[in-house]
Amino acid sequence: MFVRIATESAAPRPNSLRDLGMTSETNALVSLIEFSYKKGTEIYGEKEPAEYVYQVKSGAVRSYKLLSDGRRQIGAFHLTGDIFGLANGSEHRFTAEAIVDTTVRIVRRQSLEIVAESDAMVARNLLSMTTRNLQHAEDHMLLLGRKTSLERVAAFLLEMDKRLTAAGVMALPMSRRDIADYLGLTLETVSRALSRLHELGVLGFIGNTQRQIVLLDRHQLASLDLQP
Amino acid sequence: MFVRIATESAAPRPNSLRDLGMTSETNALVSLIEFSYKKGTEIYGEKEPAEYVYQVKSGAVRSYKLLSDGRRQIGAFHLTGDIFGLANGSEHRFTAEAIVDTTVRIVRRQSLEIVAESDAMVARNLLSMTTRNLQHAEDHMLLLGRKTSLERVAAFLLEMDKRLTAAGVMALPMSRRDIADYLGLTLETVSRALSRLHELGVLGFIGNTQRQIVLLDRHQLASLDLQP
DNA sequence: CGGGGGCTTGAGGCCACTCAACGATAGTGG
DNA sequence: CCACTATCGTTGAGTGGCCTCAAGCCCCCG
Numbered sequence: 001m002f003v004r005i006a007t008e009s010a011a012p013r014p015n016s017l018r019d020l021g022m023t024s025e026t027n028a029l030v031s032l033i034e035f036s037y038k039k040g041t042e043i044y045g046e047k048e049p050a051e052y053v054y055q056v057k058s059g060a061v062r063s064y065k066l067l068s069d070g071r072r073q074i075g076a077f078h079l080t081g082d083i084f085g086l087a088n089g090s091e092h093r094f095t096a097e098a099i100v101d102t103t104v105r106i107v108r109r110q111s112l113e114i115v116a117e118s119d120a121m122v123a124r125n126l127l128s129m130t131t132r133n134l135q136h137a138e139d140h141m142l143l144l145g146r147k148t149s150l151e152r153v154a155a156f157l158l159e160m161d162k163r164l165t166a167a168g169v170m171a172l173p174m175s176r177r178d179i180a181d182y183l184g185l186t187l188e189t190v191s192r193a194l195s196r197l198h199e200l201g202v203l204g205f206i207g208n209t210q211r212q213i214v215l216l217d218r219h220q221l222a223s224l225d226l227q228p
Numbered sequence: 229m230f231v232r233i234a235t236e237s238a239a240p241r242p243n244s245l246r247d248l249g250m251t252s253e254t255n256a257l258v259s260l261i262e263f264s265y266k267k268g269t270e271i272y273g274e275k276e277p278a279e280y281v282y283q284v285k286s287g288a289v290r291s292y293k294l295l296s297d298g299r300r301q302i303g304a305f306h307l308t309g310d311i312f313g314l315a316n317g318s319e320h321r322f323t324a325e326a327i328v329d330t331t332v333r334i335v336r337r338q339s340l341e342i343v344a345e346s347d348a349m350v351a352r353n354l355l356s357m358t359t360r361n362l363q364h365a366e367d368h369m370l371l372l373g374r375k376t377s378l379e380r381v382a383a384f385l386l387e388m389d390k391r392l393t394a395a396g397v398m399a400l401p402m403s404r405r406d407i408a409d410y411l412g413l414t415l416e417t418v419s420r421a422l423s424r425l426h427e428l429g430v431l432g433f434i435g436n437t438q439r440q441i442v443l444l445d446r447h448q449l450a451s452l453d454l455q456p
Numbered sequence: 457c458g459g460g461g462g463c464t465t466g467a468g469g470c471c472a473c474t475c476a477a478c479g480a481t482a483g484t485g486g
Numbered sequence: 487c488c489a490c491t492a493t494c495g496t497t498g499a500g501t502g503g504c505c506t507c508a509a510g511c512c513c514c515c516g
Contacts, residue, residue: 065366068456071374075366088359093366116351123344123351130358131316137365138303138321142293144372145301145412149472176495184373189472191496208481210495228296377504404463414505419464436513438463 032105037098043085046095050087052106056080059102060173063094064181074182076136077174079163086129099173144184147226152183153193154224157203161215172211197221260333265326271313274323278315280334284308287330288401291322292409302410304364305402307391314357327401372412375454380411381421382452385431389443400439425449 034057037043043054046065054061061078075094078084086109087093116123143152156179160170172179176187183190194210197203202221206212215221262285265271271282274293282289289306303322306312314337315321344351371380384407388398400407404415411418422438425431430449434440443449 065370066456067370067374067454069454073370073373075369088355089363093363117348120345120348120351123348123355127316127351127355127358130355130362134358134362134365135317135321137362137369138293140369141303141365141372142295142301144369145409146295146299175493181373186473187495188474188497192472195496210480226295226297228294403461415463416465416506417504420504423464 032107034103034105036101036103039098039100039102041098043096043098043102043104044092046092048092049090050085050092050109052085053083053109053112054078054085054096054104054106055083057103057105059104060099061096061102061104062099062174062178062182063096065094072181073184074178075140076133077178077182079173083129086126086133088126088130099178149183149185149189150193150196151225152185153179153190153197154221156183157197157213157215158218158221158225161218165215168214169206170213170215172213197224260335262331262333264329264331267326267328267330269326271324271326271332272320274320276320277318278313278320278337280313281311281337281340282306282313282324282332282334283311285331285333287332288327289324289330289332290327290402290406290410291324293322300409301412302406303368304361305406305410307401311357314354314361316354316358327406377411377413377417378421378424379453380413381407381418381425382449384411385425385441385443386446386449386453389446393443396442397434398441398443400441425452 037059043061044050044052056078058080060080061082061084062074063076063078063084064072064074066072076084077099078096085092085096112122112126116126143155147155157170160172164170164172174182176190180187180190194203198205200220202215202217202224204214204216206214265287271289272278272280284306286308288308289310289312290302291304291306291312292300292302294300304312305327306324313320313324340350340354344354371383375383385398388400392398392400402410404418407413408415408418422431426433428448430443430445430452432442432444434442
């Protein structure tokens, strides 16, 4: 599973995983290590003991649950900068896989807990991160329970737009199947919805791969979603 | 909205809301007050400032989100003993309504936060409660995204069985419509699924209302759900 | 006792799923 | 360098599970 190991570069750039666990004095307690995973490999499995907390340095990760017959529900995508695997509890509740070649930083969960015990700010950060995850799950329940396929795809595009658009174009790392399993649809339905949005002039495709999307009309897209 | 006000009875019985915020010394800081809500009334609304945290003393509560066209997704039912409204963040993310006549205990959110600042155990309890809520939401995403109607209803019955069965019979406080909006279905589909489970001999109805259910075959019900 | 809300059941329709074919692309090995 | 293959995405045709609409029953409650 672990493809490459490298100690972190010496330059102490600020980053959220460091921010989460470290005031300057306790800094030395927690070491940040990097790991790389090839496309498609598992980072950890559901029910495995949660030994580490992860932050995406580059690449993308999917967290999912499986039913015994293979139906899959992706709970979240983790993109550059995101922290995941924070399974407060001894076991992971999702399986995490690299969607593309991915490098992560890790810290031992235990060392975080020890620091949190004495540092109220660290404890607050843990809580606010968990709360953010909870809020995402709550919004996603509404999507999965009550939205139409077009609304789901529109919501997905708006979410990704906020998180990974660079220079006006959104380079999706995940496949149609991943999107479908995130939105509770089939890949064909996702494809049809994207084609429909293309016809409507809401989005355009760039290049010959279908994973680079440019949003032409965010306003119309937002009206196709429907939050309140 | 507030129907009746009563100060808590003097006898200091242990209860989780107290456990959450209190070590014996700080006890006096946080006062527990009771409020009662008539069936169908709102306890708080989505986007309202979250001033209080609640615990159900008796009755039942639904937490839900609405889309602008009226589609509703219930995120959770809160039954006797449950703590809710812990919206770590300044605004509530759900609307909460009393399903039946309900009495709750409340504490100011702010007083909890102050205590948490100095008491690591309280902080840990806040985090573990939020984590429990997150876990529930994660499981519910799998249900909403990937399970069939029969699997959803079976899962619902098993969940309620764990939480409110007394003397072998489960007295559901919520209507078919509430169940449907919790499971991402229509009330007719819920009704049909229950009828089907009745035909299969998995459950029986008691009395002339349809809300008292006795589970006759939990094993078969569990096999109709499907977690792993 | 009349009215209304909650529940069940049936008939029909629709949206998303299933199954299938096809084109395009990227990776593989001769 | 070029088949060869596997993977990914799109699109069409047909099906089916859940939704919609409707009727009727029962119970509660005024």
